[in-house]
Amino acid sequence: HGEGLMVRTKRGAMRRYYAIIRRCYRDMAGGTQYGIDWPTLRITWPERYAELQQLRSVFKSLPE
Numbered sequence: 001h002g003e004g005l006m007v008r009t010k011r012g013a014m015r016r017y018y019a020i021i022r023r024c025y026r027d028m029a030g031g032t033q034y035g036i037d038w039p040t041l042r043i044t045w046p047e048r049y050a051e052l053q054q055l056r057s058v059f060k061s062l063p064e
Contacts, residue, residue: 005051005055007055007058007062008062009063009064010059010062012062013055020051020052021036023048024044024045027045028044
């Protein structure tokens, strides 16, 4: 994943971002009464955290 994001548009980046978040919630079934914060996400899923951060960093530069 880290070599290069496969998203080309803001919409694609948002779809990928929320897909990762949904997967985290699904993987923690029942254990997210108060949501998932960034530190928890970083410790529990370092690869997903890195991809989310990468998506956030390139978002503004992507075309609509």
